[in-house]
Amino acid sequence: MLIFDRVGGVSAQSVGEVALAFEWRQKSRMRLAIESGPRAGETIGFDLPRGTVLREGMWVATATGESLLVRAAGEELLHVEAESAFALTRIAYHLGNRHVPLQIGPGWLRLQYDHVLENMVKGLGGRIRLIDESFDPEAGAYGYGHHSHGGPGQGGHAHAHAAGHEHDGSVGESKAGGHDDRRHAPKIHDFMTDPLLPK
Numbered sequence: 001m002l003i004f005d006r007v008g009g010v011s012a013q014s015v016g017e018v019a020l021a022f023e024w025r026q027k028s029r030m031r032l033a034i035e036s037g038p039r040a041g042e043t044i045g046f047d048l049p050r051g052t053v054l055r056e057g058m059w060v061a062t063a064t065g066e067s068l069l070v071r072a073a074g075e076e077l078l079h080v081e082a083e084s085a086f087a088l089t090r091i092a093y094h095l096g097n098r099h100v101p102l103q104i105g106p107g108w109l110r111l112q113y114d115h116v117l118e119n120m121v122k123g124l125g126g127r128i129r130l131i132d133e134s135f136d137p138e139a140g141a142y143g144y145g146h147h148s149h150g151g152p153g154q155g156g157h158a159h160a161h162a163a164g165h166e167h168d169g170s171v172g173e174s175k176a177g178g179h180d181d182r183r184h185a186p187k188i189h190d191f192m193t194d195p196l197l198p199k
Contacts, residue, residue, distance in 0.1 A: 002044045004046050004048065005061075006060065010065075010067055015067065016034040016036055016037020016042075017036055017037055019035060019073035021073045025053060028048040030045070031043060032045075056071060072134035075132065078112075078131075079130075080109040081107060088126075103136055111137075
């Protein structure tokens with residue numbers, strides 16, 4: 001099995017590409033399958049430096065030089081606009097105060113779908129459209145940390161979830177009554193529960 005353990009690579013040694021949602025582009029250790037290219041369907045592993053966040057179009061490589069192109073998959077996002085720059089800045093402030101990853105564009109903000117945050121933004125006067133696009137949030141002044149659904153002190157940011165928006169750790173399944181924000185997740189197993197090396 002190929003193990004991609006470094007950022008960088010060259011197209012001349014490409015074995016293919018994968019498309020990953022932002023949640024998965026923050027994980028340094030996982031197992032997945034190449035989606036397209038010369039070795040499509042082959043199972044590979046990531047063992048990248050801790051804290052790595054992969055952006056659209058980045059390459060990762062193995063110790064022997066094989067390269068893999070990483071694409072940002074489309075995912076369910078809230079596209080936020082407002083009546084004025086002041087109103088949009090106020091919305092950005094309140095979202096930032098909750099450590100919500102934000103993609104910032106001219107006159108708009110984008111964030112991953114969250115029903116609680118959607119209601120908060122509407123309450124602050126934001127206009128929202130639900131879109132399906134790749135997500136490329138700001139890195140922040142100090143770079144990315146690890147995304148976590150744990151609470152404070154557990155290594156990540158916390159955010160509230162509405163009743164229909166649950167995560168049970170499985171991939172590619174949706175909960176009845178809620179949206180499925182794992183639609184674009186490949187068949188990935190975290191190393192903590194499914195290590196690369198056989199037992």
